[in-house]
Amino acid sequence: MRAPILGERVRLLEPLAATGRLALTAYALQLIILRGLTDAFLQGGRDDHWWVLVLTLALIVTSCTLWDRWLGQGPLERLLRVHIPLFRRTRPAAASPRR
Numbered sequence: 446m447r448a449p450i451l452g453e454r455v456r457l458l459e460p461l462a463a464t465g466r467l468a469l470t471a472y473a474l475q476l477i478i479l480r481g482l483t484d485a486f487l488q489g490g491r492d493d494h495w496w497v498l499v500l501t502l503a504l505i506v507t508s509c510t511l512w513d514r515w516l517g518q519g520p521l522e523r524l525l526r527v528h529i530p531l532f533r534r535t536r537p538a539a540a541s542p543r544r
Contacts, residue, residue, distance in 0.1 A: 460506045463513035470512070470519035471505050478504055 464471050478501050483492045512519060518526070 460510040464506050464509040466513055467509045467519035467522060469521040469525070471509050473521055474505055474508060475501060 479492050479497070482497055482500065483489055487494075487497075509519070
């Protein structure tokens with residue numbers, strides 16, 4: 446009898462880890478998918494159907510897994526990484542304590 450290897454268990458969770466690494470992109474993609482589904486199939490109605498949840502989840506996790514595997518960092522995460530340093534303020538020198 447063969448015991449499960451920890452590496453195999455971790456590999457099964459890789460799609461969720463990839464989605465976590467691309468969290469901002471996944472969130473934006475979710476909004477785009479939901480808008481497209483509701484406009485295409487629900488005439489702009491509510492998106493609280495079970496099949497909408499399953500389809501959205503499948504598309505997001507699959508997209509993020511493939512993007513992470515082939516291209517690495519997500520597009521919105523890359524955009525933030527490039528532009529955030531431009532907005533950082535330099536901290537003023539700490540004032541000496543008053544006596």
